[in-house]
Amino acid sequence: MKRLVELLIMPPMSLYLGVLCGLCIRFVANRLPEPRPMLRRMGTSLAALSGAVLVALSIPQVAFWLLDSLQTSPAISPTAESIDAEAILVLSGDVDCDPPEFGPDQPGPISLQRCRYAARLSTRTGVPILISGGVLRPDRRAVSLVLRDFVQDELHVPVRWTEERSHTTRENARYSAEILARDGIRRVAVVTHAWHMPRAIEVCKAAGLVVLPAPTAPATPPANLRDAFVPRARSFRDSAWAIHEWIGRLWYRISA
Structure with a gap:
């Protein structure tokens, strides 16, 4: 419904x-x-x-x-070597199911951008990664597992935790907070698209997390007048x- x-x-x-x-x-x-x-x-x-x-x-x-109108959080400096966070929380996005050129499920374009930025941020700062995302279809693996394999196998960055039960952004935050609480972690750098960040911050704070926004792929204005108004x-x-x-x-x- x-x-x-x-x-x-x-x-x-x-x-x-x-x-x-x-x-x-x-x-x-x-x-x-x-x-x-x-x-x-x-x-x-x-x-x-x-x-x-x-x-x-x-x-x-x-x-x-x-x-x-949704991009209210500034990006973390690309030269920052430390951040005020104990974990990097990646909110999963889309998945390409059974792409013929790869075989197994692969991260979709939105997930790719988030994973790439999280991997770079983790490499630069040494902060471990948690990827959150559950099963979208009964015959598929959890999205977080698909993204984990991509980050570890192709970007060569370790993923410490995966959250595999969530179906919404609110559940991403709630179940991820439960996983991190086992290690006494509350301060997280939340990686998601800049336009998705306001909702992500709200639910993460409601779940008891202390949030450092780590937005990626912000929308940029059209380059010129012609590009601005051609549908x-x-x-x-x-x-x-x-x-x-x-x-x-x-x-x-x-x-x-």
């Missing part, structure tokens, strides 16, 4: 439904025995507004504004991530 609700309220599905509903309202209004201009205008406005938002979300400058599919994806984060933060506060 949760997945269905998320599908319906997130773009693009919610906007497609808005266009469809608007057209249906207009169609019904045109076929009523008596003219209903207000109902017809309502349908037209709903369809037009939904379509306009679809276009707006694909504009790079709009996508940047949405993501940048792109990638920009729509970026806008959807930002909207997902804002809705996620609101839901976590309501359901806390």
